[in-house]
Amino acid sequence: MTNVIAVANQKGGVGKTTTCANLGIGLAQEGKKVLLVDSDPQSSMTISLGNPQPDQLPVTLATIMGKMLDEEPIDPGEGLLHHDEGVDLMPANIELSGMEVSLVNAMSREKILKQYLDGVKRQYDYVLLDCMPSLGMLTVNALAAADSVLIPVQAQYLPAKGLEQLLQTINKVRRQINPKLKIDGILLTMVDSRTNYSKEISTLLRDTYGSKLKVFDVEIPHSVRAAEISAEGRSIFAHDPKGKVAEAYRELTKEVLKIEKQRQKHKSEQLR
Numbered sequence: 001m002t003n004v005i006a007v008a009n010q011k012g013g014v015g016k017t018t019t020c021a022n023l024g025i026g027l028a029q030e031g032k033k034v035l036l037v038d039s040d041p042q043s044s045m046t047i048s049l050g051n052p053q054p055d056q057l058p059v060t061l062a063t064i065m066g067k068m069l070d071e072e073p074i075d076p077g078e079g080l081l082h083h084d085e086g087v088d089l090m091p092a093n094i095e096l097s098g099m100e101v102s103l104v105n106a107m108s109r110e111k112i113l114k115q116y117l118d119g120v121k122r123q124y125d126y127v128l129l130d131c132m133p134s135l136g137m138l139t140v141n142a143l144a145a146a147d148s149v150l151i152p153v154q155a156q157y158l159p160a161k162g163l164e165q166l167l168q169t170i171n172k173v174r175r176q177i178n179p180k181l182k183i184d185g186i187l188l189t190m191v192d193s194r195t196n197y198s199k200e201i202s203t204l205l206r207d208t209y210g211s212k213l214k215v216f217d218v219e220i221p222h223s224v225r226a227a228e229i230s231a232e233g234r235s236i237f238a239h240d241p242k243g244k245v246a247e248a249y250r251e252l253t254k255e256v257l258k259i260e261k262q263r264q265k266h267k268s269e270q271l272r
């Protein structure tokens, strides 16, 4: 069974791309087959995985979704790039921003990405979707295609209101399109353990949401090492394998694998 995880938060710069890429490569290092999908026209993940000029790529997610809309066939593996740390990537470029508009008038507009993934995901254990910082049609497409959502929250700002909005959108998608959509959890990112503020936000999040949602035990530390990787084209595991951010993403990988195991156990208990 493939797990499709949307990494989403409509707030910009909270660590979605960094989390998506490093969790994906972390899962690949645990022997999983992983597809990363860049669904953000800013193409940060495409760039950070070693494609500094996404606008020169002949095929991207915009091409593929355009074909889906026009009901044109898609070749197996079309547009997929392979990263040498063991993951496949469906890249994005700025053309994807036009898709928001194209989708508005399309039939089954919320399910275009899902239809594409249904055709390719069988080859993978995990598909991770890097969402754009908005709650528009592309994010709704990602939520419609996903089995679960992972929500990175930057420890520098009080996320309360934005998080409520995201949770409302997730509930709406559940009611109308994808009833089985789960929330894997909230992940605190860019945590500066030296400041009280980071600690306060961590405590506040755990107090406010801990009873309803999982808040990952691991917190991703703030480190210049993490900020460096987007220019390097490789993961934190390759860039700074012994550092605290690599350690944290390894922990996150374990927690995500544990969630899958628990869900499988739950399922088999229900079948008994």
Ligand SMILES: Nc1ncnc2c1ncn2[C@@H]1O[C@H](COP(=O)(O)OP(=O)(O)OP(=O)(O)O)[C@@H](O)[C@H]1O
Binding pocket: 011, 012, 013, 014, 015, 016, 017, 018, 019, 040, 042, 044, 131, 132, 133, 189, 190, 191, 220, 221, 222, 223, 224, 226, 227, 228, 229, 230, 245
């Ligand atoms: N743990 C970290 N420590 C320090 N800097 C980080 C960390 N994680 C990410 N960054 C940096 O913070 C910025 C935002 O991170 P990232 O691109 O992952 O967020 P995002 O939510 O995907 O952004 P956007 O909403 O624009 O797509 C980037 O410059 C990134 O290199």
